[in-house]
Amino acid sequence: MNRAFSTRTVWRLATALAFALVVVAVGAVSGAASSGPSPLATARALAEQNLLPAIGSRGDAAGSARTSTACGSAATTPGLECSTVTVPLDYSGQVPGTVALHVEELPPAGTSPAGVMFLIAGGPGQGSASTYDLGDPAAAWLYQYLFPDYTLVAYDDRGTGQSGLLNCPALQKAIAPAAEEAAAATCGQSLGAAASLYSTADHARDLDAVRAALGFNQVGLFGVSYGTKLAMAYALAYPQHVSRILLDSVLPPTLPDPYESNVLQAMPATLARYCSDGSCNGAQFSADVVKLANQLAAKPLVGKVLEANGTEHTKKVDGIELLSVILDADLSPGEAAELPAVVHAAVLGNTQPLLRLADVHDVSNYETAQELSSALYAATVCRDGPFPWAPDTPPAQRSAIYTQAVASLAPGTLGPFGSWAAAFGNADFCLGWPGETGDAPLGTGPLPNVPMMAVSGGFDMRTPTAGAQSVVAQFPQGHLLVVPGVGHSTVTADPSGCAINAVRAWMTTGTPPATCPREKDLVLPVPSLPKPGSTAQVESPKATLATATLTLDDARAMWLMVSGASGTPAKIAGIYSGTLVGTGRALTLHDYSITRGVRLSGTLSFVRFGPPLVFKGTVTVGGPAAAHGLLGVSGASLRGTLGGQPVG
Numbered sequence: 001m002n003r004a005f006s007t008r009t010v011w012r013l014a015t016a017l018a019f020a021l022v023v024v025a026v027g028a029v030s031g032a033a034s035s036g037p038s039p040l041a042t043a044r045a046l047a048e049q050n051l052l053p054a055i056g057s058r059g060d061a062a063g064s065a066r067t068s069t070a071c072g073s074a075a076t077t078p079g080l081e082c083s084t085v086t087v088p089l090d091y092s093g094q095v096p097g098t099v100a101l102h103v104e105e106l107p108p109a110g111t112s113p114a115g116v117m118f119l120i121a122g123g124p125g126q127g128s129a130s131t132y133d134l135g136d137p138a139a140a141w142l143y144q145y146l147f148p149d150y151t152l153v154a155y156d157d158r159g160t161g162q163s164g165l166l167n168c169p170a171l172q173k174a175i176a177p178a179a180e181e182a183a184a185a186t187c188g189q190s191l192g193a194a195a196s197l198y199s200t201a202d203h204a205r206d207l208d209a210v211r212a213a214l215g216f217n218q219v220g221l222f223g224v225s226y227g228t229k230l231a232m233a234y235a236l237a238y239p240q241h242v243s244r245i246l247l248d249s250v251l252p253p254t255l256p257d258p259y260e261s262n263v264l265q266a267m268p269a270t271l272a273r274y275c276s277d278g279s280c281n282g283a284q285f286s287a288d289v290v291k292l293a294n295q296l297a298a299k300p301l302v303g304k305v306l307e308a309n310g311t312e313h314t315k316k317v318d319g320i321e322l323l324s325v326i327l328d329a330d331l332s333p334g335e336a337a338e339l340p341a342v343v344h345a346a347v348l349g350n351t352q353p354l355l356r357l358a359d360v361h362d363v364s365n366y367e368t369a370q371e372l373s374s375a376l377y378a379a380t381v382c383r384d385g386p387f388p389w390a391p392d393t394p395p396a397q398r399s400a401i402y403t404q405a406v407a408s409l410a411p412g413t414l415g416p417f418g419s420w421a422a423a424f425g426n427a428d429f430c431l432g433w434p435g436e437t438g439d440a441p442l443g444t445g446p447l448p449n450v451p452m453m454a455v456s457g458g459f460d461m462r463t464p465t466a467g468a469q470s471v472v473a474q475f476p477q478g479h480l481l482v483v484p485g486v487g488h489s490t491v492t493a494d495p496s497g498c499a500i501n502a503v504r505a506w507m508t509t510g511t512p513p514a515t516c517p518r519e520k521d522l523v524l525p526v527p528s529l530p531k532p533g534s535t536a537q538v539e540s541p542k543a544t545l546a547t548a549t550l551t552l553d554d555a556r557a558m559w560l561m562v563s564g565a566s567g568t569p570a571k572i573a574g575i576y577s578g579t580l581v582g583t584g585r586a587l588t589l590h591d592y593s594i595t596r597g598v599r600l601s602g603t604l605s606f607v608r609f610g611p612p613l614v615f616k617g618t619v620t621v622g623g624p625a626a627a628h629g630l631l632g633v634s635g636a637s638l639r640g641t642l643g644g645q646p647v648g
Helices: 008-026 039-048 128-132 137-146 169-173 177-196 200-214 226-237 261-274 282-298 319-331 333-347 352-364 374-384 395-407 419-424 465-472 498-508 541-562
Strands: 068-070 081-088 098-106 115-120 150-155 219-224 242-248 301-306 312-317 452-457 478-483 570-573 577-582 586-595 598-608 614-622 629-634 637-642 645-647
Touching: 081 200, 098 128, 098 200, 115 128, 115 200, 115 226, 115 242, 128 150, 137 150, 137 498, 150 200, 169 177, 169 374, 177 374, 200 226, 200 374, 219 226, 226 242, 261 282, 261 319, 261 419, 261 465, 282 319, 282 333, 282 419, 301 352, 312 319, 312 352, 319 333, 319 352, 319 419, 333 352, 333 541, 352 541, 352 570, 395 419, 452 465, 452 498, 465 478, 478 498, 541 570, 541 577, 541 586, 541 598, 541 614, 541 629, 541 637, 541 645, 577 598, 586 614
Parallel strands: 115 150, 115 219, 219 242, 242 452, 452 478
Antiparallel strands: 068 081, 081 098, 098 150, 301 312, 570 577, 577 586, 586 598, 598 614, 614 629, 629 637, 637 645
16 A cells, blocks of 8 residues: 655654755854754754744734634744634534644744745645644744745644544554555444545645634645645635645645556656666666566565564565555655665565565554554545545445456556556555545635646655646646655755755745756665675675675665664664664664675764765674774775775
């Protein structure tokens, strides 16, 4: 199943990086982004030192009848107000009950208010208030930089965050498609009559209720990922209340389709573009993914994976699992850096790196319902559809209709992947969802003729650029900015800062740049992985240096994947032995091995943002197949002594 539209874990990483980039962009403190190892910590420190622009106080919105309370403080974001807007659970009135929506409102920092901007998060399943976190001074500063002199509003959608959170623990933990389908059906049954009351159309009605309660006639809409679909749904239903639209990582209101066919069709070319800067072989990467995915669909890979505590467990990787790992690389620069070498090694028969990467992906991708509610995700996508069956088709009859529909798909519908790949979409996931599923109607428009901008990442696989192009074409004042090499949630994931400044330029002058440059990756793609090796023969100092270099390439990528700038402590196993312990400031290796018999121990500290990120430290090289010695690491330089000989 493609839980496709933004995950909060990587959103935090991307946003942390963005905070540092904005510090650089406005020159608040010279070199602040490179002065410490944690961009998020740097931005927060600046806020605590009152070096960020002041955040002003607010007055009550005209015409608002709500009761609101201050939810910031002098130490965080003064002026931030929280309120509750109560909406019907069922706008038709057939099902009784209400939902209390948690709303946060931050007044403009300046003295000349320019308008109101609603911040709409993705998922579906993310609460916008908790995702945008306007109570954090660094977050508030970032969005006030993007939207100068705008009142900022973020609220948790029904079923998320502090707005009647839906939580089905079994679905939250499910990974394999069959387990997800079963857990989704059980989750839907537990919701009873409310199961069909969380469509995108319902979310759009809620957005208008919040707008009206706050007393605003017109609002701007900033949507990210699924939030772009909700923003478009609102614009179709309430065009008279929209002043401008900014969409990041665009999901058109007609998508996703039942099988994610647009994603599957675009994936090979997107993978090839990832390597367009010469950092890896794009044609080979793309071809390897297609070949391996189809192979694993026919015969899944099953093998033992080392855990950080030294034990082993069995891991299975099939075609859908591989596609999920590939897809999530557009939210994880570290995972993206690992993939070309890992996939190519698997094609050549060295499958242990793939087992390890898939295992780390699954563990690190887990989120709590508070972060992203899988129950709300299911309730929304299963009501939205579209599906190959009619909305009132009983669950028991859907499987046969689905099977027949997949068998009838025209060649190429699923790109270069076999019919098995249809399970990547939501139709398979929603087979057992109770009640009405699919074809929930959205507003009919017409769309407002307002300033509109879309930002798309060249490495965004879950919302390919073609979707952004189709939406921009519907707006006379539409503008599209494509940022090469950057993945999903592009504005806050672009390490060059170009996307951030383009949005600010569009907001202030209406003339954003036409293009952004291709920035270097945060960590460069791992060029290759050594063969598993044998401890029967000791490598030469030169060969050991080559293995050590690749091991450090792998370690930096894995550190960025599991910890990195988010500062989240993490511990993972090497491919064959040892561990990597990561924090926001450093990575520490203990007998870490990506080939049998060569092990690295030592600490690399993150010393400069770059990109690429710059590390400095010392590692000891050991193991029965290694020329033993000591290596110093300083950026791209690796020098020392191995087997008594100087190397590097």
